[in-house]
Every structure is written in structure tokens, then in C-alpha cells.
Amino acid sequence: MHEPNVVGDWHEYDEHAGLRVRVHRLLAAEPPRGRDDAAEGLTYFTLRVTVENRGRRHFGVHLEDGQIDVRLGPDGEGAFIDWRNSQFIEGFDVYPLRRATAVLYAAGPESSLTQVDVQIQLRVEEEWTGRRLWAGGIGLPEDSVGSGAHHGTGRDGVALQASNFLKDQRTQQDLKDQKGQTEPT
Template sequence: MYEPNVVGDWQEFDEHPGLRARVHRVEVGEPPRGRDDAAEGLTYFRLRVTVENRSERAFCLHLEDGQIDVRIGPDGEGAFIDWRNSQFVEGFDVHPLRRATAVVHAAGAEADLARVDVQVQLRIDDEWTGRRLWTGAVGAGPGPAGTCPSASREELAHQLTAFLRDQAEEGTA
């Protein structure tokens, strides 16, 4: 059974040994170049996607619009992505022991920000990786930003596993 990562966790890419990524710092914040008119009435938040190279060779990384999908709320509706304010990684050579980070500015209804799912698919040296999924929340309580306020990482992972198992069982019934 596939289990999504909790926001902040590193995920290895088997197809490129030594390469790993994480979604982190999911937090409320206004975009640097002003709000998009289409986001009127929505709450802005931002998240970071960091790719780290722990191998012995350089990788050419592409992490652009369309490779990061942000879903919010219990129904998994698409968040508004502010492409103008977001910063992507376009053809950057990530050398050993180096990182590259994309910053995505998004917006959604405040009530839906308690559940955020982020799916990432990297393009490395003109080859696509498998998709990876992280789940968390915006502006959570006393813990690190982006973690679920009412549960520890282990509790959230357990809840997600149980939910996915139930969904799989319903699909086969």
C-alpha cells in the first residue's frame, strides 16, 4: 500500500539514486508581487519544494508549472496557483551536495487549508520521475508550519494509511 509523505519528510527517488525531495514550509503569506485578482476572497499560502542531490554526479533539474499540483480540503479541490508570483526551477544543474528549491504561491478558501495535498513530478536529465505525494496543513498550531495541528506525524500517517486501505477495499467491492 502506498503511503503519502507528511509535509517536511524527505522522499528518495529510486530511479535516480541519491536524489531526494521534500515539500516543506507550508505557511500563510501574501505573494511578493501582489495578489492576483482571481484570488479575491481566498487566503494565500506558500510552500517550498526542495530537491537535494546526494549522489556523486550532477543532475539537470526541471521543476516547473504543471509539475506541482496542490489540492486542498476534504474533497481535494485544486488550489488557485499564482504562477506569476511562484518561483520554479528550469533546467538547473544540481551538483552533488547541493539543493534547488521551488516556491509556490497558492490560494484557497480558509476553511479548506486544514488539509493540503501536494503532488510533485520531477524531470531529471529529460526523464520523468514517478509522482510523489505529501500531505499536511497550512499554518498549523505550535509544531512546525505545515504539520497537522491535531496529530503527530505518526498519527497522521496512520490515519492516511487507514483511509487509503478503506478506499482500496471499497474499490474492489
Template sequence: MRELNVVGDWQEYEEHAGLRVRVHGVEKAEPPRGRDDAAEELTYFRFRVTVENRTSEHFGIHLEDGQIDIRVGDDGESAFLDWRNSQFIEGYDLYPLRRATSVLYAACPDARLSRVDIQIQLKVDEEWTERYLWAGGIASRELPEDTGERPDPGRDSLACQVSNFLRKEAGP
């Protein structure tokens, strides 16, 4: 079973040794050129996709909207990718020991931001690479008014469920 990446992790490409990619910097943000009408009543967020070349040869890389899939919330609904405000990597020669970063804007209902899955399929030298998935989210930083406690965004997460199961199995 292929393991997913956590937002911020680097993923090495097996078919292109020395080339790696990561999704990072997921945060709420308004787009620089204004909101798209299709995203009315949605919360915007942005993230970065960085491709790094650690080899001695150059690669031609390509990353555009059709190569990115964003799913949000517990049910994995599709998020709106604002292609007008996003900065893609299109036909760029990535030379040795260099990086190229794409800044992407997307939108979804605010309640679904706690779970964001981003799948990337890079095109390198006119060949498609494997698809890789990064999981993360944006936790609300606001305190609940009635209790004064911080919210626990991971309370229902898979990691929390596994930890609870192992505690129960270990006994008192």
C-alpha cells in the first residue's frame, strides 16, 4: 500500500532520480487579483508546490490545473481551483540544484478546511510521473466562546482513532 505524504514532506521520484516535489504552505489567503464569482461564499486558501532538482542534468517540468486535484472535508469533495489567480509551472527547464515553486489558490466551505488532500501528477520531459497525495488541513485558531478551551482539530482524525484503540487494547 502506498503511503500518503503529510503537507510539507518531500516526495522523491523513482523514475527521475534526484527530482523531488512537495506540497507546503497551506493557509487561508485571499487571491491577489480578486475573488472568482464561482467561489462566492467559499473560503479561499493557498498552497505551494515546489519541485527541486538535485541532479547534474536539467529537466523540463510542467504543472497546470489539470494535474492537480484538491479534495476537502471528511467526504473528499472537490475544492474549487482558481486557475485565474494561480501561478503554474508551464514548460520550465529546471536546472541542477534549482527549485521552481507554483503558488495555487483554491476555495471551499470553511467547515471543510480541517481536512485537505492535494494530489499532484507532474509532467517531466514530456512524460507523466506517478501521482502523489499530500494530506493536511487548516485548523481554526479561534477559541470557543463558551468554554475558553482550544478546539481539538485532530479529535476525530485517523491517528487519534488508532491511538485510542491501542490505549484500549493495552488495558489499564
């Protein structure tokens, strides 16, 4: 895991042909069953983890508490996870061309929500997959991460760094392509 995925990106598992996962819809939201007393003074947010099967056979998927870790801010402090309000994927068979989604409610200091790192370790057919990391932040819309347009307070986050890296790579490739077209053969 050298580079994190950006919130909204799909990650495909090589060891399970056709299976892919993503963390998405990271936004501020109050939990449906009310706030937990332990989250006093913290700001709630929600995110989704979707598992999609584009393969030819079904996969038994588990994504439960303890398989999702959420870290906040530049120091990577743990978020408060509201297990009572969250919904997990507990032993679900995801058939071809189907999806299963877990919905997680968490909370943290409002000042730390501009940098949110989510690490998951999916269990497929009783085997653990490698851990994968997604980076994003509240106030940084998913659709703007890849386009280079930035909003809100997420200007210095990991998502911005990943976006800038990808944009630089694309620019370098475009320059190489243009140079190759102007040289005589």
C-alpha cells in the first residue's frame, strides 16, 4: 500500500477476480438513532463502503466492526465509531453484478475532519484481503478530487496531495506524447 486511494475511487482485488471495493459519500451527518453520549462535543460524519462483484461467481463477504479503522487529522487520531448506528456487511453473498454497502457513523473534533483516512480489511470467503486505505475529508467533494478544483477546508489534506500527484503524472505523460508527435520518424 504505497499510495492511498482517494475517497470515491474503486479498488480491485487481484486475488478475487471481479471483486472491487470503495469508500465513498464521506459527509457530515447526524446518526439516525440519535447521538451516543460518548460523542459529546464531537461532530458526526458518515461514510459508505461498497463491495461490488463484476466477476462470474458469488463471493461471501464480511465487513464488520474491527475491520474498519478511521483516523482523523494530521496526527492520525482515532475517530469515535458509533457501532449502534452503523450498518455492516455480515456474511453476505455478493452475486455477479450485485453490490453490498456498509454505512458507518463516526465522530471527531470538527477541526480534524478535513483529513479523514479510512482503512479497511475485507474478509472474502473466510480469507483476509490486504488492508487498503482511502483518504479524503469533509468539505472536499468527491467529484472535485480528480479534477483539480478544490473547495472547502481540505486544501492541505492527503486527498489534495494524491490529486496533485496524479495531475502532475498526467501532465508529464501529455508532454511526452506531444514531444513524440513533433519529432521526425
